[in-house]
Amino acid sequence: MSNELNRTLGTEDILWQLADLYQGLEDPRIDTDLDQCRSEAKAIQAKFSGNLPSLTASSLLNLVSRLENLSLVRGRLSTFAFLNFTTQTQDAKAGAFLQKIREEGSAIAKLTVFFELEWNTLDEGIANQLMNDSSLKHYHHYLASVRRYAPHLLSHPEESLLIEIAPVGRGAWTLLFEKIMGHTKFGDKQRTEEEVLADLYHENRAIRQEAARDLTLGLNSQLHILTHITNTLLADKMIDDRLRHYPGWLSSMNLYNEIHDDTVAVLVQTVTSRYDIPARYYRLKKQLLGLDQLFDYDRYAPLPNLPAQQVSWAECRQMVIAAFADFSGEMAEIADLFFTKNWIHAPILEGKRGGAFAHPCTPDVHPYVMVNYTGNIRDVSTVAHELGHGIHQHLAADRGYFNSDTPLVLAETASVFAELILFQHQLSQLTTQSERTAFIAQKLESIFATVFRQIAMNRFEDLSHNARREEGELASERLNELWQQTQQAMFGDTVTLTDDYAIWWSYIPHFLGTPGYVYSYAFGELLVLALYNLYLQDKDSFVPKYLELLKAGGSDSPHNLLQPFGVDLNDPAFWSGGLNVIDGMLRQIE
Numbered sequence: 351m352s353n354e355l356n357r358t359l360g361t362e363d364i365l366w367q368l369a370d371l372y373q374g375l376e377d378p379r380i381d382t383d384l385d386q387c388r389s390e391a392k393a394i395q396a397k398f399s400g401n402l403p404s405l406t407a408s409s410l411l412n413l414v415s416r417l418e419n420l421s422l423v424r425g426r427l428s429t430f431a432f433l434n435f436t437t438q439t440q441d442a443k444a445g446a447f448l449q450k451i452r453e454e455g456s457a458i459a460k461l462t463v464f465f466e467l468e469w470n471t472l473d474e475g476i477a478n479q480l481m482n483d484s485s486l487k488h489y490h491h492y493l494a495s496v497r498r499y500a501p502h503l504l505s506h507p508e509e510s511l512l513i514e515i516a517p518v519g520r521g522a523w524t525l526l527f528e529k530i531m532g533h534t535k536f537g538d539k540q541r542t543e544e545e546v547l548a549d550l551y552h553e554n555r556a557i558r559q560e561a562a563r564d565l566t567l568g569l570n571s572q573l574h575i576l577t578h579i580t581n582t583l584l585a586d587k588m589i590d591d592r593l594r595h596y597p598g599w600l601s602s603m604n605l606y607n608e609i610h611d612d613t614v615a616v617l618v619q620t621v622t623s624r625y626d627i628p629a630r631y632y633r634l635k636k637q638l639l640g641l642d643q644l645f646d647y648d649r650y651a652p653l654p655n656l657p658a659q660q661v662s663w664a665e666c667r668q669m670v671i672a673a674f675a676d677f678s679g680e681m682a683e684i685a686d687l688f689f690t691k692n693w694i695h696a697p698i699l700e701g702k703r704g705g706a707f708a709h710p711c712t713p714d715v716h717p718y719v720m721v722n723y724t725g726n727i728r729d730v731s732t733v734a735h736e737l738g739h740g741i742h743q744h745l746a747a748d749r750g751y752f753n754s755d756t757p758l759v760l761a762e763t764a765s766v767f768a769e770l771i772l773f774q775h776q777l778s779q780l781t782t783q784s785e786r787t788a789f790i791a792q793k794l795e796s797i798f799a800t801v802f803r804q805i806a807m808n809r810f811e812d813l814s815h816n817a818r819r820e821e822g823e824l825a826s827e828r829l830n831e832l833w834q835q836t837q838q839a840m841f842g843d844t845v846t847l848t849d850d851y852a853i854w855w856s857y858i859p860h861f862l863g864t865p866g867y868v869y870s871y872a873f874g875e876l877l878v879l880a881l882y883n884l885y886l887q888d889k890d891s892f893v894p895k896y897l898e899l900l901k902a903g904g905s906d907s908p909h910n911l912l913q914p915f916g917v918d919l920n921d922p923a924f925w926s927g928g929l930n931v932i933d934g935m936l937r938q939i940e
């Protein structure tokens with residue numbers, strides 16, 4: 351079945367060339383590299399462990415560059431083992447090799463873990479003096495970012511105790527949540543969560559309505575436990591923030607993202623001030639679907655007239671390269687390398703893992719891209735997305751291993767930007783008005799899912815964390831109220847949220863596993879739209895700056911990396927620029 355599809359699409363031979371890493375599992379270089387890592391890690395440990403306070407700048411430079419080189423060789427081994435496994439997950443040899451490299455890797459990592467611990471607890475005066483030495487300029491951001499948690503660390507025995515009890519903390523509660531969701535049967539048909547959620551996208555309204563009711567019934571049957579887990583984790587965060595002296599419930603996430611609290615506040619404020627955009631869109635969607643009233647279970651109803659076509663691999667390649675070339679010749683050339691040099695694995699194979707990714711590999715080799723290409727228009731977009739990552743990784747490689755890793759909120763910039771460029775290119779090829787409308791509407795819905803929906807969820811998180819801190823344990827009804835209030839705000843009077851919808855806060859895993867994280871999606875998407883807005887204003891000056899941003903990788907904070915664009919992340923006008931792009935797309939179809 352899949353063989354036939356691969357043949358039709360021309361992806362049969364689109365396989366990556368892992369020999370750029372090692373010749374195969376039997377390559378003698380694998381053992382040589384492992385031996386070298388082990389002895390180097392031991393040498394580093396013997397020479398530097400316990401000596402950080404007395405290091406000179408030049409010996410710190412020596413230590414950090416040796417650690418970087420060690421990580422690079424380890425990275426090459428683990429990338430090879432991982433990529434080799436990824437396309438043949440049922441192969442016992444590939445699995446055992448991956449496991450072996452992981453075990454060897456963590457044994458090696460353990461020998462050098464002293465560095466992060468000692469660097470973090472080093473006296474601030476000494477650390478600053480070292481970091482600011484001109485010889486360490488190249489590693490300044492790396493050293494500073496490793497130390498950014500230093501003011502929030504507890505004493506050594508306290509930290510050890512917390513690590514000791516961590517397995518029965520947040521992780522155990524989120525695991526309980528996953529187990530409950532996995533075991534719960536939804537509605538009369540006893541369906542799984544996945545099955546019910548998938549039906550929310552069904553074209554038949556009765557089926558969507560039933561899916562929504564079933565989801566509610568299932569969640570309701572577990573609500574007392576879900577409420578207990580939520581309360582426990584809200585309290586866990588409250589206690590942790592107090593012990594570590596974080597000023598607000600979101601501060602630790604912002605520190606992780608290397609973003610100021612004020613910047614996030616401006617982002618949230620600017621997005622919520624434009625809730626007229628989703629409201630206007632759903633008013634239009636109601637018309638397009640020919641409905642009198644739109645309910646929560648109608649939000650994901652598919653739009654009529656979407657262009658249906660099967661895109662061969664050759665057409666996909668041509669489409670993506672042409673779209674990138676419209677933007678920048680350099681970008682198209684780099685993307686072309688992935689196709690001509692066999693850096694992509696595209697066919698659908700039994701035993702290959704699902705989804706898609708771009709792997710940066712190591713700066714001395716090149717990135718790899720994996721997709722499961724089925725030939726629909728969504729897949730072409732995925733190829734552009736992953737190539738966006740790949741181009742970013744390729745350009746950032748010159749910065750070295752420690753500096754090539756992008757800060758989290760910028761991690762999706764190149765990929766989402768690449769998708770947007772492809773979208774504009776594809777849109778320009780569509781001729782009928784109804785196709786264009788459906789195509790834009792589909793893109794708008796995906797933008798809403800990352801911008802408005804995530805910010806509305808952030809508002810729910812904000813109210814529930816603060817309510818837990820002020821009011822104590824929260825009843826399910828109180829959480830329902832906060833959920834309904836924050837979600838209704840986004841839709842205005844265009845979508846009627848049924849009473850059933852009020853408990854839908856209870857199935858969202860992010861609230862439990864990574865509190866505060868959801869705004870990062872909105873940040874990334876809106877940043878790209880805002881940058882795209884700058885591109886539209888002055889294409890010639892934008893492109894080189896954009897490529898410089900990608901080349902900079904993770905060598906600085908998001909704030910500093912964006913400086914050349916003259917943007918101020920704390921200025922609502924910058925974020926409004928991104929929102930105006932959405933507004934413009936909506937106006938095209940209104």
Ligand SMILES: [Zn+2]
Pocket residue numbers: 735739762765
């Ligand atoms: Zn991505």
